[in-house]
Amino acid sequence: MKNVTLKDVAKAAGVSYATVSRALSGSHQIGSDTRERIIKLCDEMGYTTNYVARSMVTKRTGLIGLVVPSIDNQFMSELAYYAEMSARGHGYNIMLCNSGPDLKQEKTVVKLLLSRQVDGILIVPQSPRTYENIRAYTDQVPTVFLSENLRDQPQSYVAVDNSRGTYIGARYLYELGHRDILYFGRRHTTTHQLRAEGYIRACQELNLRPRFFNSEFSRSSINTGYQLAQELFSRPIDYTAIFASTDSNALGVLKAADNAGIDIPGRLSLIGFDNISSTALPRIDLTTIEQPKREMAVQAVDMLRDKIENGTQGYVHQILMPVLIKRGTCRDLLNH
Amino acid sequence: MKNVTLKDVAKAAGVSYATVSRALSGSHQIGSDTRERIIKLCDEMGYTTNYVARSMVTKRTGLIGLVVPSIDNQFMSELAYYAEMSARGHGYNIMLCNSGPDLKQEKTVVKLLLSRQVDGILIVPQSPRTYENIRAYTDQVPTVFLSENLRDQPQSYVAVDNSRGTYIGARYLYELGHRDILYFGRRHTTTHQLRAEGYIRACQELNLRPRFFNSEFSRSSINTGYQLAQELFSRPIDYTAIFASTDSNALGVLKAADNAGIDIPGRLSLIGFDNISSTALPRIDLTTIEQPKREMAVQAVDMLRDKIENGTQGYVHQILMPVLIKRGTCRDLLNH
DNA sequence: AAAAAAATCGGAAACGTTTGCGATTTTCTA
DNA sequence: TAGAAAATCGCAAACGTTTCCGATTTTTTT
Numbered sequence A, B: 001m002k003n004v005t006l007k008d009v010a011k012a013a014g015v016s017y018a019t020v021s022r023a024l025s026g027s028h029q030i031g032s033d034t035r036e037r038i039i040k041l042c043d044e045m046g047y048t049t050n051y052v053a054r055s056m057v058t059k060r061t062g063l064i065g066l067v068v069p070s071i072d073n074q075f076m077s078e079l080a081y082y083a084e085m086s087a088r089g090h091g092y093n094i095m096l097c098n099s100g101p102d103l104k105q106e107k108t109v110v111k112l113l114l115s116r117q118v119d120g121i122l123i124v125p126q127s128p129r130t131y132e133n134i135r136a137y138t139d140q141v142p143t144v145f146l147s148e149n150l151r152d153q154p155q156s157y158v159a160v161d162n163s164r165g166t167y168i169g170a171r172y173l174y175e176l177g178h179r180d181i182l183y184f185g186r187r188h189t190t191t192h193q194l195r196a197e198g199y200i201r202a203c204q205e206l207n208l209r210p211r212f213f214n215s216e217f218s219r220s221s222i223n224t225g226y227q228l229a230q231e232l233f234s235r236p237i238d239y240t241a242i243f244a245s246t247d248s249n250a251l252g253v254l255k256a257a258d259n260a261g262i263d264i265p266g267r268l269s270l271i272g273f274d275n276i277s278s279t280a281l282p283r284i285d286l287t288t289i290e291q292p293k294r295e296m297a298v299q300a301v302d303m304l305r306d307k308i309e310n311g312t313q314g315y316v317h318q319i320l321m322p323v324l325i326k327r328g329t330c331r332d333l334l335n336h
Numbered sequence C: 001a002a003a004a005a006a007a008t009c010g011g012a013a014a015c016g017t018t019t020g021c022g023a024t025t026t027t028c029t030a
Numbered sequence D: 001t002a003g004a005a006a007a008t009c010g011c012a013a014a015c016g017t018t019t020c021c022g023a024t025t026t027t028t029t030t
Helices: A006-013 A017-025 A032-045 A051-058 A074-089 A103-115 A130-138 A162-175 A190-206 A222-232 A247-260 A293-310 B006-013 B017-025 B032-045 B051-058 B074-089 B103-115 B130-138 B162-175 B190-206 B222-232 B247-260 B293-310
Strands: A063-068 A093-098 A120-123 A143-146 A157-160 A181-186 A211-215 A241-244 A269-274 A287-290 A317-320 A323-325 B063-068 B093-098 B120-123 B143-146 B157-160 B181-186 B211-215 B241-244 B269-274 B287-290 B317-320 B323-325
Touching: A006 A017, A006 A032, A017 A032, A051 B051, A063 A074, A063 A103, A074 A093, A074 A293, A074 B074, A074 B093, A093 A103, A093 B074, A103 A120, A103 A130, A120 A130, A120 A293, A130 A143, A143 A293, A157 A162, A157 A293, A162 A181, A162 A190, A162 A241, A162 A269, A162 A287, A162 A323, A181 A190, A181 A222, A181 A247, A211 A222, A222 A247, A241 A247, A247 A269, A293 A317, B006 B017, B006 B032, B017 B032, B063 B074, B063 B103, B074 B093, B074 B293, B093 B103, B103 B120, B103 B130, B120 B130, B120 B293, B130 B143, B143 B293, B157 B162, B157 B293, B162 B181, B162 B190, B162 B241, B162 B269, B162 B287, B162 B323, B181 B190, B181 B222, B181 B247, B211 B222, B222 B247, B241 B247, B247 B269, B293 B317
Parallel strands: A063 A093, A063 A120, A120 A143, A143 A157, A157 A317, A181 A211, A181 A241, A241 A269, A269 A287, B063 B093, B063 B120, B120 B143, B143 B157, B157 B317, B181 B211, B181 B241, B241 B269, B269 B287
Antiparallel strands: A093 B093, A287 A323, B287 B323
């Protein structure tokens, strides 16, 4: 049960424990013969370096705090997967925290992460107020925001070009012959404002009338989308396509449409945003706009590493390209 | 940038830093007046205790290593969510590691976690060989296995009663009038052997002939299920229901059936296992057997805490009850 | 071959806590 | 009120590393 320490192998090797440390760290200040002897001995004795002790003196833990609203969410768990893989590839480990729905908990976990002496924090914000909420801590440790646009805030983040995503989605619907496209979902975070703007811009270029059906729900889940869509379908349907602000919302729309006997894509076309893995499921097969989750995660940890290892100051806004994923929920009105 | 330390607030308060430490830790060996004064001062100066320094002396990090094959997997991300929530509620933080598909990486991350001085490890094994693979380390740190049965191994784990799960599922199909039930999927991990056994047991009680269509794929994904199901549907269908060993496999069956024009549940009933969140989606609506993920995660961290905090030796096999989730993919052959 | 340079290694401080022990002061008991 | 008990606090060691600095040895240079 007792771990073998540097001192133990030093005693066994008949050298000082400084020498053992140097042997392991690949320092030049050591003879190659003694180095090999020590390394072999460490192996035999099962020595592994104690990261906690090392952190004490190096002032670096090699820990990255990852805070997400909730990891049981396809979008975030995919991000987490790639982030962890990439981080570990560079010698970092991930400390995972769910920030939940309320700001207080988000602030608490960030503070906790600071106590843990993480080298940096990767955070996908739970609300547009997150920036203000944790601003007191973001100058104490390198931080990068993930997936949420901060627009003009002096804070590094990586996100897709949300505006362009809805723009190309709307144009795609237009090419299929749709002239009445309803935008469905949230509008009150920066990300969703941008998505709405892209839709509006496309409409203007194409001479379409932008139409909205909004939700003030703070979280976009399939259930909130479902409820809102039920309300929507109680009114006359004078549009041929719905652009849902989120795949979750789109799934809610799909459910409500099925319940109401509205055929998708026969009667109504549907397009989502995010490309969460559920959209590729059989019978769902949702056309959507992909956020390049892998690239986002990798870029985010690269950005964070740059801040940590090079002490890079300032902030950078990294905008990634969305891509249209054509599947089965959009009907071609022109060529049958 | 420089963190404020115990020494700093001690100097400001005019006491020794041992006193400050005692004030924060709620020790009895301190006057209530000075304690309050110090606590207030700590607050003003923005002091937060340095966990790595504390860990040095207490020999406890308050860290739990969570290793999962991959976090971007609904089942595991749900487990991770509840595990993190529960752990943090008890003062622990989660260090997340993806073990990937191969044993080497799994061993590597476990070793890494030991170097990190985690207090315990929670692991959902990637293969039946995991137990052997990491056995050298499991006696160096409290460990509990999650979701996989180890049967007779001297190692703590929590899992559902897999055998009972398929048993009640098969009986349910029988009650609906099904007499020819095909068991579809994997059989070569302990968990899946148990599931197959439950199915067989139900068949014997009900005088049914057990029938299998197996896969030797090591991972059960929707895609492997799809490919196997395509092969299955190229043969005559002389059964009325399919029991898929996994929700993922069931989803693959669903996809293949849709492609082949086989109506589910009209022509064929389908039941899965796990109750991953995708099964509740519109148009999917898969009947399945639920693994109580929340309870599993909570029990697992409780078990781990007991080992860590009380030094409990020995091992315990915690078996949880599965529950049948009736949805829309099983047709009632009797009434109606 | 002597001096200079390089290589190799040990000593010791430092990182920021917790905690046992002893010293001092305060409070209580008889 | 004197002595004992309790409360309060400081000192210093310890946790396991890394790394600066100096000492010693070996190698190179002239």
